[in-house]
Amino acid sequence: xxxxxxxxxxxxxxxxxxxxxxxxxxxxxxxxxxxxxxxxxxxxxxxxxxxxxxxxxxxxxxxxxxxxxxxxxxxxxxxxxxxxxxxxxxxxxxxxxxxxxxxxxxxxxxxxxxxxxxxxxxxxxxxxxxxxxxxxxxxxxxxxxxxxxxxxxxxxxxxxxxxxxxxxxxxxxxxxxxxxxxxxxxxxxxxxxxxxxxxxxxxxxxxxxxxxxxxxxxxxxxxxx
Amino acid sequence: xxxxxxxxxxxxxxxxxxxxxxxxxxxxxxxxxxxxxxxxxxxxxxxxxxxxxxxxxxxxxxxxxxxxxxxxxxxxxxxxxxxxxxxxxxxxxxxxxxxxxxxxxxxxxxxxxxxxxxxxxxxxxxxxxxxxxxxxxxxxxxxxxxxxxxxxxxxxxxxxxxxxxxxxxxxxxxxxxxxxxxxxxxxxxxxxxxxxxxxxxxxxxxxxxxxxxxxxxxxxxxxxxxxxxxxxxxxxxxxxxxxxxxxxxxxxxxxxxxxxxxxxxxxxxxxxxxxxxxxxxxxxxxxxxxxxxxxxxxxxxxxxxxxxxxxxxxxxxxxxxxx
Numbered sequence: 001x002x003x004x005x006x007x008x009x010x011x012x013x014x015x016x017x018x019x020x021x022x023x024x025x026x027x028x029x030x031x032x033x034x035x036x037x038x039x040x041x042x043x044x045x046x047x048x049x050x051x052x053x054x055x056x057x058x059x060x061x062x063x064x065x066x067x068x069x070x071x072x073x074x075x076x077x078x079x080x081x082x083x084x085x086x087x088x089x090x091x092x093x094x095x096x097x098x099x100x101x102x103x104x105x106x107x108x109x110x111x112x113x114x115x116x117x118x119x120x121x122x123x124x125x126x127x128x129x130x131x132x133x134x135x136x137x138x139x140x141x142x143x144x145x146x147x148x149x150x151x152x153x154x155x156x157x158x159x160x161x162x163x164x165x166x167x168x169x170x171x172x173x174x175x176x177x178x179x180x181x182x183x184x185x186x187x188x189x190x191x192x193x194x195x196x197x198x199x200x201x202x203x204x205x206x207x208x209x210x211x212x213x214x215x216x217x218x219x220x221x222x223x224x225x
Numbered sequence: 226x227x228x229x230x231x232x233x234x235x236x237x238x239x240x241x242x243x244x245x246x247x248x249x250x251x252x253x254x255x256x257x258x259x260x261x262x263x264x265x266x267x268x269x270x271x272x273x274x275x276x277x278x279x280x281x282x283x284x285x286x287x288x289x290x291x292x293x294x295x296x297x298x299x300x301x302x303x304x305x306x307x308x309x310x311x312x313x314x315x316x317x318x319x320x321x322x323x324x325x326x327x328x329x330x331x332x333x334x335x336x337x338x339x340x341x342x343x344x345x346x347x348x349x350x351x352x353x354x355x356x357x358x359x360x361x362x363x364x365x366x367x368x369x370x371x372x373x374x375x376x377x378x379x380x381x382x383x384x385x386x387x388x389x390x391x392x393x394x395x396x397x398x399x400x401x402x403x404x405x406x407x408x409x410x411x412x413x414x415x416x417x418x419x420x421x422x423x424x425x426x427x428x429x430x431x432x433x434x435x436x437x438x439x440x441x442x443x444x445x446x447x448x449x450x451x452x453x454x455x456x457x458x459x460x461x462x463x464x465x466x467x468x469x470x471x472x473x474x475x476x477x478x479x480x481x482x483x484x485x486x487x488x489x490x491x492x493x494x495x496x497x498x499x500x501x502x503x504x505x506x507x508x509x510x511x512x513x514x515x516x517x518x519x520x521x522x523x524x525x526x527x528x529x530x531x532x533x534x535x536x537x538x539x540x541x542x543x544x545x546x547x548x
Binding site for chain 2: 027
């Protein structure tokens, strides 16, 4: 039971808004010590944990080219493009992106989107450009809301799209784990198909909220004046 | 055969170059510690290629990682100011280059997808060109280099190195949060080794009522959510909750069909991923990259969707597996 103290440390640390890096490092060391792991093995675990998870960090590899494009006005161009399409509001634009992200992820094309290569350079500036056209100016709280919703559309889209694809990590994990543990013969396709109803529900729920975003932005812009 | 290791070296090189730039920046508010953080991060990414399995080298790398985490964790690192173009200059350049600006940006997904889908079919001298299973990462690496080359041709910067100055600007806006996803994955490893999962599983088994279908489904779904929020991803929660509730109670006792029960159970866990700062690469890195004021702003936006979708998933779990 005492090893659960490490979990409690994480919860308390995040609740008190201590720097997450510090929380995670300390909680990891404490739980490992309570679990009877020797200090040398703890160091090893930090080493192997880092080595085996390096692929997450590769997301930052695109930053030099994205930064270079921003230097030459990529965000400004994305904004300008949207200002020509009068029917495209912030909410509708993000709805289209949500659909695109879910659909491509459902075919396994997970790396097409993402914040570094898609949301920051193209989607967020377009969403803000649409708001700028609709309301004249965009206040600081509106910018925060648009940024949060751009990132959220990307995450919701990829989560509830990728599970419909047979060769994605979570689907393979389910079939590998239950087949090995319980001597079942579940096919990855059977599992992926049962992810489709939830994917549709995710699109309807989040899409509905995105369409209501326009109303919220409008009242935020009214508050200002 | 071409594997994925060179891509880690490329990324390590980029981080190292950022560290060196900061070391030369006299105006940087926290010059030396920030420089050390990125240099160590870059070196560790490269060193990982030569460390296989546990041992002294792995322990040494572990010590370096802990030092990095502490340097940043106690607030010794900071963000410098990087010289870039003004808003007016960007407007002018956007008006001049127009849609040409999208070409390098779209090169990234296009090349990634081509290599990821077609790279496995390339055969030279009877052997596959790419190490099996590495296509997606190799695709990302090739795409990044290709996009950079296209960018240099289209934009014609005065020096190619300006890309790394701009890269530093963005990487510094992410800051220490860049290390968080990897630290969280280490925490998951330590939790598992320390037996946190088995403890949670044991508790859940005691609490779950054995004869109510609704309560058992709720226990499976909510257990997935809570445990996913603690561990940062649903993958770690799935085996534990399935062993505690999903298999023995729902499938064996109540006769649920396993495929829909497990598939939707995992998706219930994904609702938890939307709500937790422990899923740093999905929920904390994007706000940092978008330079949001509220680091938890994206999570707050996702919570209502997660709650509604969880309710839908619970309904699905009560219906589909029992048809």
